Amino acid sequence: MATAEDTPVEPVPRDKRRQDLQEMLEEVGLTVEYWLPKLQEDLGVTCPQALQHLEEKDLQNLKSQAKYPWEERALEKLLNLAHSNSLSELQKSRIEKTKEKQEQAAQALKELKDLMSQGKQRNKEAVMNKEAELREAMDIPKEYWPLSKTSLKEVIDNMQKQLELTKLELSQRQNLPDKDLVSWASGGLALQGIYKTTDQGGLIEKNENLLRVPKDFSLFGPRQGTRMETVEFTSSEEEFRFTQKIEKGEFSALISGKGEGWGGSLEAGFDHSKHSESKTTQRQHSEHSYLCSTKFSYIPLASCYFPFDQLQLSKAALRELKYIEDLLDQTADSGRSFLLRDEAERFFHRFGSHANQGPLHLGGIYWWKAVSEGFHSRQLKEVKQQSAKALHIFISGSFSTPIAKGAGGVNVSDSDSNKTSESNAFQNLQATIQLSVAQTGGPPGANNFVQWKAGLIASNQTWFVIDRGLELVPIWDIILSNHRSDFKYPLQVACCLKEHYTGMSTHTAHILYEEELLNATVKAIAFLEAVKSQKKSAFDKPLKN
Helix, strand or coil: CCCCCCCCCCCCCHHHHHHHHHHHHHHCCCCHHHHHHHHHHHHCCCCHHHHCCCCHHHHHHHHCCCCCHHHHHHHHHHHHHHHCCCHHHHHHHHHHHHHHHHHHHHHHHHHHHHHHHCCCCCCCHHHHHHHHHHHHHCCCCHHHCCCCCCCHHHHHHHHHHHHHHHHHHHCCCCCCCHHHHHHHHHHCHHHECECCCCCCHHHHCCCCECEECCCCCCCECCCCCCEEEEEEECCHHHHHHHHHHHHCCCHHHHHHCCHHHHCCCCCCCCCHHHHHHHHHHHCCCCCCEEEEEEEEEEEEEEEECCCHHHCEECHHHHHHHHHHHHHHHCCCCCCHHHHHHHHHHHHHHHHCCEEEEECEEEEEEEEEEEEEEEECHHHHHHHHHHHHHHHHHHHHHHHHCCCCCCCEEEEHHHCCCCCHHHHHHCCCCCCEEEEEEEEECCCCCCCCHHHHHHHHHHCHHHCEEEECCCEEEEHHHHHHHHCHHHCCCHHHHHHHHHHHHHHHHCCCCCCCCHHHHHHHHHHHHHHHHHHHHHHHHHHHHHHHC
16 A cells, blocks of 8 residues: 555646636736736746745846836735745754754764774775765865865864854754844844935934834745855955945845945945956055955845835834924924924934835855955055965865954965965065954854854844845835824825925935826816817807807
8 A cells, every 4th residue: 555655746737836826916916917927937937836936136027027116016925925934934944954964964974984994095086975975964165175185084073073063053042933033133123214315324324213013024035045255345444334234234235236226326346346446546656555355155044025005103203203293283483494304304313214125134144354454556466366365265264163253364475385486476565464254143152154054044033134125115105105194294294204305315205196196186187178178169169150
């Protein structure tokens, strides 16, 4: 008799998969005839399960084909439906997968020890194959595996320590409910407003919570993939600004080049080669230069999106807005306009002018840095080469051995002492490379990347907001759409904020549906004029006869 394991799983008929997609599109109000072919032909999505694997770039591609703003919001809801109730299961799956890999790594280590006891060296095929199994089980990139000059005993001892550290991190699992997590992560950054101005400082400054957590809030699986990025900076100021922006959740703004949507022009991006060259040209006459080579691992583990109709203002923000309404309600006097401007400006600086819908990502970022100073500008090319080598060796160490978090110095001319000719060529650079690591999220006690990543996966209490997305909604639209009943004069409050924001920020602003209402008014006037004209023509006709 066949068991459940022996019974083949019948594939879902293509027509049934199509029907499921149709139902999901209909549920969010999207036209099946228009959107189903786009999902199938543009993205290869033929079943609801495939929607869970779409990333943010796929969603933006779909949004670019939307005919109306509400369709963009419907597409967000479509992806939320696909990810609903999947995060807890996804996290359990991650932990179980990590445990399985730990068992595989332990077995590979045992077999490597047996090979070593037989006198086998690392250059033997059996050892190399077993090392490959171990490397894959421990998720260590091939380029960061210990060099051939490292003894087999040293490799085994280091990997044994790594395995013990990751097991310890997985045993310390503590997780918060979704609502508590989004309120707590990065000090409630997800709920804070953004003062959108031409001044980049408005993006970095910390604001109070503009929003409260929606009633039906839940987190979903990530819409972005893990990625490793490398950036270079030729000034400490540039490096500092970039790091601040990443820590304030501006990852999408930086990699997409759409930083203008948040306010100022985001100077630091991921294509730093041209920028660095232009900076270098400007500094040719300076005696010394600065170089920071940074590599970071970006790991998103969850995402969320605040639908427009669920954007609810915090109690503190509502209290301040009602005070502004009270000022509007007072008898007009010469000083009232200045007082309103001051209060509006105070509100923007305290809570922000815009709420951020997302999509927001939680997870962690691990940073490796190599900073070089004290060299001549003309030597930048050579320092870059040596800095890259030193950083590579440093990152390799963080995958295999515990490292200190503080900076360590490495002389540029000695960073690759095995290559005498190169060492001689660079001996006159007079530069020292300072190596260090940093973390955004993850367990604070971790002393290498492998341990840090295990702790990040194990406990959502270690998660930070690492990306806030790009979609901003002005405060006046939230008032008119979701808080009309909280004000006696919602339109006046909205218009007051919009007008003062325009004057203070130099950004053009309008109220949602304002243009639609204006167009409707123009059409109504045109219609009345046409009716009058027709009546006049009908009256004049008999006179002409």
